Amino acid sequence: KQEVTQIPAALSVPEGENLVLNCSFTDSAIYNLQWFRQDPGKGLTSLLLIQSSQREQTSGRLNASLDKSSGRSTLYIAASQPGDSATYLCAAPYNFNKFYFGSGTKLNVKP
Amino acid sequence: DTAVSQTPKYLVTQMGNDKSIKCEQNLGHDTMYWYKQDSKKFLKIMFSYNNKELIINETVPNRFSPKSPDKAHLNLHINSLELGDSAVYFCASSQARPSISNQPQHFGDGTRLSIL
Numbered sequence: 001k002q003e004v005t006q007i008p009a010a011l012s013v014p015e016g017e018n019l020v021l022n023c024s025f026t027d028s029a030i031y032n033l034q035w036f037r038q039d040p041g042k043g044l045t046s047l048l049l050i051q052s053s054q055r056e057q058t059s060g061r062l063n064a065s066l067d068k069s070s071g072r073s074t075l076y077i078a079a080s081q082p083g084d085s086a087t088y089l090c091a092a093p094y095n096f097n098k099f100y101f102g103s104g105t106k107l108n109v110k111p
Numbered sequence: 112d113t114a115v116s117q118t119p120k121y122l123v124t125q126m127g128n129d130k131s132i133k134c135e136q137n138l139g140h141d142t143m144y145w146y147k148q149d150s151k152k153f154l155k156i157m158f159s160y161n162n163k164e165l166i167i168n169e170t171v172p173n174r175f176s177p178k179s180p181d182k183a184h185l186n187l188h189i190n191s192l193e194l195g196d197s198a199v200y201f202c203a204s205s206q207a208r209p210s211i212s213n214q215p216q217h218f219g220d221g222t223r224l225s226i227l
Binding site for chain 1: 115144152153159167201208213218221
């Protein structure tokens with residue numbers, strides 16, 4: 001069974017800092033790796049999707065990397081802003097199209 | 112326009128009751144999902160349908176019965192509600208199954224179910 005772990009569970013940084021969120025998975029037979037953002041009381045919003053054959057994806061200040069061999073993905077946020085405060089989740093669709101989610105990293109960016 | 116919409120947003124009811132949650136997507140997607148998010152924010156898949164066909168049934172008690180009348184709708188009916196059913200239930204959709212299409216999932220805003 002796939003296990004997805006996210007470290008750290010919570011992170012508080014001052015505005016303007018660059019930061020890295022980590023996601024690890026136990027089985028590398030994933031179809032892709034997705035990063036989501038969840039705001040309080042809301043659903044998940046897709047941020048980036050890295051196909052299993054890709055190494056990274058970029059969208060604005062966000063960059064996600066994927067290393068299947070080591071079972072790791074990172075989400076890099078450049079020049080963080082208070083509006084980036086949210087919970088970030090990674091998900092790995094796997095065996096029989098099941099999505100396995102990490103428990104998330106709660107990010108607080110202080111003005 | 113909301114892409115994935117769930118109703119109701121909040122549901123407060125007593126143990127033993129039966130309730131339904133509805134989900135609709137206007138994205139033209141083939142695949143829909145139900146997830147349960149517990150108090151620790153852990154998100155776990157419950158069911159998935161592809162073109163009205165059940166493709167994932169993830170060891171969920173048979174008190175939970177999904178129904179997909181067409182590929183734009185996926186409803187969840189829960190019988191004999193228990194305290195442990197209290198959670199946030201999310202509906203999601205994607206263009207196709209992840210094994211054949213690398214497209215992201217789109218989520219609804221969730222239904223907050225509280226059992227008294």
